[in-house]
Amino acid sequence: MSVLAVIFILTGVFFFTTATIGLLRFPDFYTRMHAAGKGDTLGAFLTLAGLALYNLHHGFSVDAILMSIKILLIAVFIFIANPTATHAITKAALNCSVKPWENKETSK
Amino acid sequence: MRYIIVFFILYLHWILWSGKFDAFHLSLGIISCALVTFMSHDLFIERKKLSPKIIVEAIRFIKYVPWLLYQIILSNIHVAALVLSPRMPIEPKIIRYKTKLKTDIALVTFANSITLTPGTITADIVDGEYVVHALSRKVADDLMTGEMEDKVAQIFEEE
Numbered sequence: 001m002s003v004l005a006v007i008f009i010l011t012g013v014f015f016f017t018t019a020t021i022g023l024l025r026f027p028d029f030y031t032r033m034h035a036a037g038k039g040d041t042l043g044a045f046l047t048l049a050g051l052a053l054y055n056l057h058h059g060f061s062v063d064a065i066l067m068s069i070k071i072l073l074i075a076v077f078i079f080i081a082n083p084t085a086t087h088a089i090t091k092a093a094l095n096c097s098v099k100p101w102e103n104k105e106t107s108k
Numbered sequence: 109m110r111y112i113i114v115f116f117i118l119y120l121h122w123i124l125w126s127g128k129f130d131a132f133h134l135s136l137g138i139i140s141c142a143l144v145t146f147m148s149h150d151l152f153i154e155r156k157k158l159s160p161k162i163i164v165e166a167i168r169f170i171k172y173v174p175w176l177l178y179q180i181i182l183s184n185i186h187v188a189a190l191v192l193s194p195r196m197p198i199e200p201k202i203i204r205y206k207t208k209l210k211t212d213i214a215l216v217t218f219a220n221s222i223t224l225t226p227g228t229i230t231a232d233i234v235d236g237e238y239v240v241h242a243l244s245r246k247v248a249d250d251l252m253t254g255e256m257e258d259k260v261a262q263i264f265e266e267e
Contacts (some may be wrong), residue, residue, distance in 0.1 A: 015184060022191035030229070031200050034243050035191065038226035042184045070125060083223035083230075090231045090241060100200055100241065 001057045008050030015043035028101035029093055037086030041079060048075040115145045168263040169217075175259065179225050183247060187226040190244060198244050202231070205238040207257060214264040221256055 019039020026032045052068040122137035123129075190198055209215050219230040222240060227247030232239040242248035 015188065018188040018191045022187070025191065026198070028200075030241050031198060031243060033229060033241075034187065034227060037229070038224070039184065039187065041224060042180055042226075066127070073125070079224065080220070083220045087219065087223050087230050090229045094231045094239070100202060 001053060005050045005054035005057070008046050008053060012043045012046030012048075012050060015039050015046065019043060029098050030090065030100050033086060033090055033093075037082060037089075041082050044078050044082075045075045048072065048078075111145055111149055114149045115141055118144055165264055172259055172263055176221055176224065179256070183225045183227050183250070186246065187243065200241065200243055201248070203240050203242055203248050203251075205240055205251060207233075207236055207238055209257065209261060209264075211264055214260055217264070218257060218260045221260065222251065225250075225256075 016039065019035050022035025022039060023032055026035055048071050052071040055068050055071065056064055058064065118141040119137060122141055123134075126133055126137065207215070207218065209218055215233065219233065219238065222228050222230045222238070225247070227243040228251055229241045230238055231241055240248075240251065242251065
């Protein structure tokens with residue numbers, strides 16, 4: 001169980017890392033929104049799932065299971081809130097007519 | 109009326125998740141639920157009519173979630189590969205996607221699903237057209253196949 005939890009958390013951390021690298025490397029506002037807004041969702045979900053599993057490694061008492069369910073519910077709320085926030089910020093940028101960056105090499 | 113319904117739903121959740129029944133926590137719950145109700149009561153989507161269909165829809169929605177998770181994992185790996193590749197072959201562009209969905213809840217679910225799958229962000233809905241910012245050609249093509257839209261349509265708009 002602990003091993004599985006560690007694998008989950010490490011994969012989650014990997015996706016967080018790529019999200020951060022993307023945030024630094026991408027050229028403009030919109031593409032950075034992609035990295036910042038979404039790499040997190042899967043990263044957070046995997047990390048929280050790992051924590052929920054780890055929480056059970058002492059045994060399956062009612063308290064522990066309830067706690068795990070609550071941890072997973074945090075993930076559910078992130079899944080609802082994160083895209084909504086990303087959408088709101090992107091819409092705000094579009095309304096202020098921020099120009100999207102285009103790839104000069106491929107869009108000929 | 110609306111205030112009262114929203115407040116009671118929120119307060120039920122508060123009691124469920126806090127699991128503490130002393131006066132301090134209960135009154136804390138009343139205060140914070142009242143505040144949240146006051147600030148966001150108009151954000152909840154109202155359904156035109158309540159019918160037993162909502163249970164069918166809920167079951168279909170739960171079946172949809174694993175598929176969505178699978179898509180999220182696939183496209184997250186795709187974006188991670190884009191980020192890590194030295195040349196970073198991204199071709200961001202704004203695409204317009206004509207939708208056949210009608211009801212509010214289906215539109216919201218589809219918009220959130222698009223945004224959840226990495227590589228695409230819904231920016232706006234104008235006259236039944238989604239304005240989507242796509243990160244690369246592959247994710248744009250994936251969206252254009254309409255597979256996700258069909259699944260969402262199946263949940264909410266089939267009899």
